[in-house]
Amino acid sequence: MARRSDHSRQELTELALDKSLEIIDEKGLSGFSARAVAERMGYTVGTLYNVFGSYDGLIFRVNARILDAWHAALAAGLHKTKKDKMRYLAYAYLDFAGRHYNRWTTLFEFHAKSSPPDWYRDRIDRHFRLIEETLLARTQDPHQNRRRAKVLWASIHGICILALGGKLDVVGSDSAKTLIDDLLENYLGAA
Amino acid sequence: MARRSDHSRQELTELALDKSLEIIDEKGLSGFSARAVAERMGYTVGTLYNVFGSYDGLIFRVNARILDAWHAALAAGLHKTKKDKMRYLAYAYLDFAGRHYNRWTTLFEFHAKSSPPDWYRDRIDRHFRLIEETLLARTQDPHQNRRRAKVLWASIHGICILALGGKLDVVGSDSAKTLIDDLLENYLGAA
DNA sequence: CATAATATTGAACAGTGTTCAATATTAATT
DNA sequence: AATTAATATTGAACACTGTTCAATATTATG
Numbered sequence: 001m002a003r004r005s006d007h008s009r010q011e012l013t014e015l016a017l018d019k020s021l022e023i024i025d026e027k028g029l030s031g032f033s034a035r036a037v038a039e040r041m042g043y044t045v046g047t048l049y050n051v052f053g054s055y056d057g058l059i060f061r062v063n064a065r066i067l068d069a070w071h072a073a074l075a076a077g078l079h080k081t082k083k084d085k086m087r088y089l090a091y092a093y094l095d096f097a098g099r100h101y102n103r104w105t106t107l108f109e110f111h112a113k114s115s116p117p118d119w120y121r122d123r124i125d126r127h128f129r130l131i132e133e134t135l136l137a138r139t140q141d142p143h144q145n146r147r148r149a150k151v152l153w154a155s156i157h158g159i160c161i162l163a164l165g166g167k168l169d170v171v172g173s174d175s176a177k178t179l180i181d182d183l184l185e186n187y188l189g190a191a
Numbered sequence: 192m193a194r195r196s197d198h199s200r201q202e203l204t205e206l207a208l209d210k211s212l213e214i215i216d217e218k219g220l221s222g223f224s225a226r227a228v229a230e231r232m233g234y235t236v237g238t239l240y241n242v243f244g245s246y247d248g249l250i251f252r253v254n255a256r257i258l259d260a261w262h263a264a265l266a267a268g269l270h271k272t273k274k275d276k277m278r279y280l281a282y283a284y285l286d287f288a289g290r291h292y293n294r295w296t297t298l299f300e301f302h303a304k305s306s307p308p309d310w311y312r313d314r315i316d317r318h319f320r321l322i323e324e325t326l327l328a329r330t331q332d333p334h335q336n337r338r339r340a341k342v343l344w345a346s347i348h349g350i351c352i353l354a355l356g357g358k359l360d361v362v363g364s365d366s367a368k369t370l371i372d373d374l375l376e377n378y379l380g381a382a
Numbered sequence: 383c384a385t386a387a388t389a390t391t392g393a394a395c396a397g398t399g400t401t402c403a404a405t406a407t408t409a410a411t412t
Numbered sequence: 413a414a415t416t417a418a419t420a421t422t423g424a425a426c427a428c429t430g431t432t433c434a435a436t437a438t439t440a441t442g
Contacts, residue, residue, distance in 0.1 A: 004407060004420045034399065044422055055399055111300060150359050151374050158349020168341050183342050187378045195389040195438060225430065235391055246430055
């Protein structure tokens with residue numbers, strides 16, 4: 001039996017999240033389970049439930065981790081970019097989704113039974129604000145800006161999720177990148 | 192015990208698909224299970240597996256039904272529409288997704304372990320061709336046409352899935368319809 | 383009418399999230 | 413230091429999932 005002094009509560013959550021991402025990287029969400037995580041931690045399901053309360057509670061934390069990494073990857077290069085920030089953002093979006101495909105799809109394949117906690121919604125908002133602020137360099141009208149941000153956000157998401165999921169017959173020249181180029185060219189070029 | 196003369200094989204599949212859609216309409220994919228379908232049919236799981244082979248096999252058939260209904264809804268009004276067919280198509284897309292939300296999300300929430308059968312891919316292609324052909328009225332270059340169809344297809348999909356899923360803060364004026372309008376206006380207006 | 387063929391059943395299996403009494407470990411108190 | 417209170421950990425149990433398959437019931441065939 002694992003002694004309770006082996007890991008503090010915080011170390012325990014850290015360990016759980018690490019092992020969770022490990023499993024997701026290896027097998028995706030379908031290979032993910034509470035018992036699988038517990039086993040890799042060297043603990044049992046009970047302990048996991050004592051820490052996270054429920055399966056949903058655990059995955060929300062895992063997804064928050066993924067969102068944090070994703071946001072960091074987007075924001076990092078954005079500050080260094082001077083011209084055409086919007087295009088950089090879209091590329092970086094696609095790049096992360098492709099590089100960490102299993103983590104990225106987990107964000108959307110997971111359908112919680114309960115509604116997301118506040119700290120999770122905050123991370124979604126933060127993600128969205130990135131596009132909104134990048135667009136702000138182009139437009140001044142805040143209403144129009146928000147609407148355009150939503151359209152671009154949703155469109156880029158749609159392109160990534162269908163293209164990377166192999167549901168758009170994207171081969172050769174018509175890669176996901178090309179589609180994003182086409183979207184930005186025509187949508188923003190006209191606006 | 193149900194006699195095997197009660198329903199022919201075809202009647203059996205029909206019954207199963209009907210009950211499946213019934214459950215999905217009521218509870219969504221999370222309330223859907225092989226046993227639940229069998230129970231409503233008045234049979235047992237074994238019979239269901241004898242007919243459909245596997246859970247994935249069943250759901251692919253259910254989803255094909257949903258795609259058929261969706262395609263019919265899109266195509267029906269499209270032929271009657273004269274001007275701005277593209278806008279009609281996008282509206283009809285959104286309308287079906289909203290009117291039969293549980294059926295629509297089932298199409299995307301279901302993640303098969305096996306790759307889809309040919310007759311399923313055909314239905315996806317047929318769906319995509321609708322946009323492609325509608326666009327053809329605008330452009331002549333087939334390469335450009337295909338690319339634009341993909342971009343629009345993915346973008347509209349992204350808008351619907353995020354907006355209807357409540358992940359875009361779409362309230363008041365910024366409804367999903369408004370976003371679609373904005374997309375078509377700017378993307379096609381420039382092209 | 384006997385036999386071959388097959389449709390249907392229901393129990394069994396391994397897996398899932400979830401709960402919770404029993405136990406082991408630590409902290410607090412005397 | 414010994415006892416007691418508090419809590420972390422366990423593992424069995426529950427209801428559910430998809431899946432399999434021998435046994436049985438039903439129908440078709442010779």
